[in-house]
Amino acid sequence: MSGQKQDDAEHPVAKSDTGQEWDDPLDELAFRRAEALKQGGEAAIERQHGGGRLTVRERIAALTDAGSFREVGSLAGSGTYDAENRLVSVTPAPYVAGFARIDGRPVALGGEDFTVRGGTTFGSQRRKGGQGGFVEDLAWHYRIPLVNLIDGAGGSVTSIRKRGHSVFPGVHGFERSVSLLGAVPVASAVLGTAAGGPAGRAILSHFSVMVRGRSQIFAAGPPVVKRSLGMEIDKEALGGAAVAVDAAGTIHNAADTEEEAFAQIRRFLSYLPSNVWEAPPVLPADDPADRRDEGLASAVPHKRTQPYDMRKLLKLVIDRDSGFEICPTNGKPLITLLARLGGRPVGIVANNPMVYGGAMDAAAARKQVHFMELCDTFHLPIVFFVDVPGFMVGEKAEREGTLREGMRAVFAAGRLKVPTLTLVIRKCYGMAGMATCNKNDIDLKLAWPSAEWGSLPVQGGVAAAFARDIRAAPDPAAREREIEAEFAAYASPFRSAEAFAVEEIIDPRETRPVLCEFVELAERRQRIELGPRLRGGVQP
Amino acid sequence: MADHEIAADVTGTVWKIVRQAGEAVAEGEAIMILESMKMEIPIEAPAAGRLAELRVAEGDPVAEGDIVCVVTA
Known part of the structure; x- marks a missing residue:
């Protein structure tokens, strides 16, 4: 391991194609380190800046605590030697990795150096980064978060010629990337154009962010699309943030600049423990x-x-300025928010009545599943702010598989181990309502007086159940209203509280004190149940 | 001066037009109300300015992502 800091500058530099020899190996070390810091050379660095992008070393400096980067693998690269086998120059490996600190806590991190051969491989059998790369080992063995700074399009076909054979998919597999998701926080920033392996790795993260207008992600880029489908499309239209974040949810969040993307990663990590064996940071x-x-x-x-504006409502409840929304522009009938209550990190799942009345569609269900599993894995209590009329209806919703995705949310909620609190703000109907609680474990069901619930709403439900009665009446509309009025009385949440079907109805103004107390009480239980989650069964 | 094209977040119908083209609008003010999933969903001005263009009328169906009006701020 080398102990190289980024600001080293004065070292001997090769001035001709004739190689050098050193009497003192420390001089050779200094030369090789200086070669690494040159990255892909001035012209390539200028091109990177010209595209509005930072170099990987600048990114690491911008993301992490000042002076905290401890590089690992700085000498890896391709040496050029002269006829006498003396070193002329070293082209560094196109991946920079190591340890650093974020808000004082250690992380493993690394990123492709796009200035060196576009961030592709460098010919060594051993990978520094990417799936199966050494940076993943660092995070795994030291049990610290992993941050991927992604700026590459994966393997290059030129490596086939170098090796003399092609590589079977999975030789450098995602096994470690998968294990990491159950052990330490993994955050990825997509900072350039990502396709292939680097794109896949961005998805195998607890949190991912990309830069609007500057970065793109897809399974394959425009030239492949042209060859495969005969379709002309530019890379922004194919995999810019409007597609990958807003429309598809492939990446969770978008940022306007690289700096903002790093701020989001720092913020995301601030709610989570360093690994699943530790308690969330209070x-x-x-x-x-x-x-x-x-x-x-x-x-x-x-x-x-x-x-009404659920986001405004949440702001009135959580610790001041403590919220961080994951996936704000996809699955918009749902809001997933990391926040603090009394200084303790919690996950908040809230329906958004402004979009389809908060009805759960396929994207919202996927978003809820990921977020609940994130909270469950890192032992963050979950608070549901419920206003859900049910699953989204209609042909489009059925074609998107809403029922299956929605039941997957019910399934995922049903195997939560983390303390959950269900607070019904207004509607809680049907199976989508069942995805907002988990009666297996610590679970409390609270409601505001504005709450209403049931298998289905009285309106509409009456029309279906009493169709014959209503049709036979002299004034069918009046008969329907009459039955609805009768049923509406039973729908009062106080009737359910009488039957102890909900544990408590609270004054909305008490919400924060009650939630803070609950989260503090649950902490004892959380502390004795740390460790990895075993999730059995088959997701529907 | 910037034009804000405002897209509908939901598929539904235009239930009520609140502001007419040419009128001044305040930030957060409802320009129109859509009806979707039995809810009245307001389309709000993202910034104070003038309602430059209204692309829908009461009763029109709208699809998620359709531009329904333009506000010049």
Whole structure:
């Protein structure tokens, strides 16, 4: 291992094609280190900057605590030797990796150096980064988070000629990448154009972010699309953030700049322990746990067809400025938010009545499954803010497999081990409602007085169940209203509370104190159940 | 001066037009209300400015992602 810092600059440099020999091996070490710092050369670095992108070394410096980068593998590369076998120059391996600290906590991190052969391989049998790369071993063995700074399109066909044979898929497989997802936080930033292996690795992350207008991700880029489908499409239209983040949810979040992407990664990691054997990091809370916000009393409109801003509501409850939304632009009927309550990290799953009344569609269900498993893996309690009328309906929803994806959310909720709290704000209907609680373990069902629930809403439900009765009446519409009115009385949440079907109905203004207390109480249980989660069964 | 093209977040129908083309709008003010999944979903001005263009009328069906109006801020 070398102990190279990024600001080393003054070292001997080869000035001709004639190689050098050194009497003191320390001089050779210094020369080789200097060669590594040249990356792909000035012209390539200029091109990288010209594209509005940082170099991998600049990225590492921008992401991590100042001076904390401890490089590993800095001498790896391809040496050029003269006729006497003396070293002329070294082209560094197109991947820079090592340890560093983020907010004082250690991480393993690495990224492709796009200035060196576009971040492809460098001919060694051993990989520094990528799937099966040494950087993954660092994270795995030291049990610390992994950050991937992705800027490469994977293997180059030129390596076939070098090796004399082609490589079977999986020789450098994703096995370690998969194991890491159950052990330490993995965050990936897509900073250039990612295809192939690097694109796959970005997906095998707990959190991923890309830069709007600067980075793209796809299974294969425009030339392959042209050859395979005869379709002309540019890389931004194929895999820019509008497609990969907003439309597809392939990548969780978008950032406007690389710096903002790094800030998002730092923020994401701040809620999580370094590994699944440690408890989530508790911070001193400067927002009183007993704060009651008057605004909550009027947050939900009386008219049940009128939506409200769930994000604003959540802000009134969580520790001030503690929220970080994952996947804000995909699966929009649902909000998934990392936040703190009394300084303790929690995961919040909230329905968004502004989009399809909060009905769960396929994208929202996928988003909920990933987020619940993230929280469960790292032992963050989950708080559900429920306002869900059910699964999304209609032909489009059926074609997207909403029922299957939605039941997958029910399945995933059903095997949560982490403490869960279900707070019904307004609607909680049907199977989508069942995806918001888990009666296996610590689980508390609370509701606001505005709550309503059931297998299906009285409106519509009455029309279906009493169709014959309604049709036979002299005034069918009046008969339908009459039956609905009768049933509406039973739908009061207080009737359910009488039957102890929910544990408590709370004043909305008490929400924060009650949640903070619950999360603090649950901590004891969390601490004795740390470690990896074993998830059995087959997802539907 | 920037044009904000406002897209519908939901598939549904235009239930009510609240502001007419040419009128001034405040940030967060409802320009129109869509009906979808039995909910009244407001389309709000992203910034204060003028409603430059209204591309739909009451009763029109809209699909998710359709541009329904343009606000010049």
